[in-house]
Amino acid sequence: LAERLLTGTRVLLTAGPTRELLDPVRYLGNRSSGRMGYALASALGHLGAQVVLVSGPTALPVPKVAESIQVETALEMRAAVMEQVASCDLFVATAAVADYRPAEPAARKIKKDAEELTLRLVRNPDILAEVAALTPPPFTVGFAAETDEVERHALAKRTAKGLDMIAANRVGGERGGFERDENALTVFWDGGRRDLPMMPKTRLARELAALIAERYLERHVA
Ligand code: C5P
Numbered sequence: 469l470a471e472r473l474l475t476g477t478r479v480l481l482t483a484g485p486t487r488e489l490l491d492p493v494r495y496l497g498n499r500s501s502g503r504m505g506y507a508l509a510s511a512l513g514h515l516g517a518q519v520v521l522v523s524g525p526t527a528l529p530v531p532k533v534a535e536s537i538q539v540e541t542a543l544e545m546r547a548a549v550m551e552q553v554a555s556c557d558l559f560v561a562t563a564a565v566a567d568y569r570p571a572e573p574a575a576r577k578i579k580k581d582a583e584e585l586t587l588r589l590v591r592n593p594d595i596l597a598e599v600a601a602l603t604p605p606p607f608t609v610g611f612a613a614e615t616d617e618v619e620r621h622a623l624a625k626r627t628a629k630g631l632d633m634i635a636a637n638r639v640g641g642e643r644g645g646f647e648r649d650e651n652a653l654t655v656f657w658d659g660g661r662r663d664l665p666m667m668p669k670t671r672l673a674r675e676l677a678a679l680i681a682e683r684y685l686e687r688h689v690a
Pocket residue numbers: 482542561562563564565566567592593594595596597609610611612613625
């Protein structure tokens with residue numbers, strides 16, 4: 469039975485990578501495909517949520533959501549999120565936001581005259597931490613991709629960013645993670661955890677959406 473647990477709930481979800489421009493034709497990026505985020509957006513929609521998707525560039529078809537906003541850089545993603553967040557109940561950050569951006573993107577194409585090129589990078593804002601620090605914050609769900617000591621890092625991240633839930637996955641191994649069709653997650657919240665074993669990202673997204681709905685409703689419905 470497909471329960472529409474999240475009917476009337478507005479969800480803001482970030483997905484995909486960001487691209488940080490070096491010059492008009494080049495960027496720094498990462499290997500996020502956007503698959504997990506898009507699958508989660510669909511799964512939350514199937515639970516009845518009104519989903520606003522803010523996505524960096526991906527090769528994926530846009531899922532059926534209430535609103536889809538396409539962005540390129542971390543600063544654009546942050547602006548779109550801040551514009552939408554006040555009207556949302558739940559914020560899910562699946563985006564692989566670049567931690568740094570070029571300090572001074574060149575106005576014209578950089579020519580290959582020099583043998584060496586040094587780039588100066590500056591920190592990008594942490595969108596999820598900013599959202600979690602709002603008063604009142606929406607119910608916040610973050611992701612943690614870790615290569616080792618997954619549990620310790622995820623728990624520390626949940627506390628540091630002030631999140632309601634965090635979904636941790638091990639990356640860099642044989643299976644799961646970036647650019648793969650399957651993944652496994654361990655989800656942590658205040659006083660609880662659940663292991664979601666290795667499975668296709670579409671099914672994993674449905675299980676995670678159900679878990680998010682469960683935790684969110686327990687918190688927000690009397
Ligand atoms: O600190 P770290 O990048 O590992 O945290 C990952 C989580 O934070 C993810 O949910 C990601 O979407 C979010 N994030 C963000 N803005 C950043 C960096 C990460 O929203 N600049």
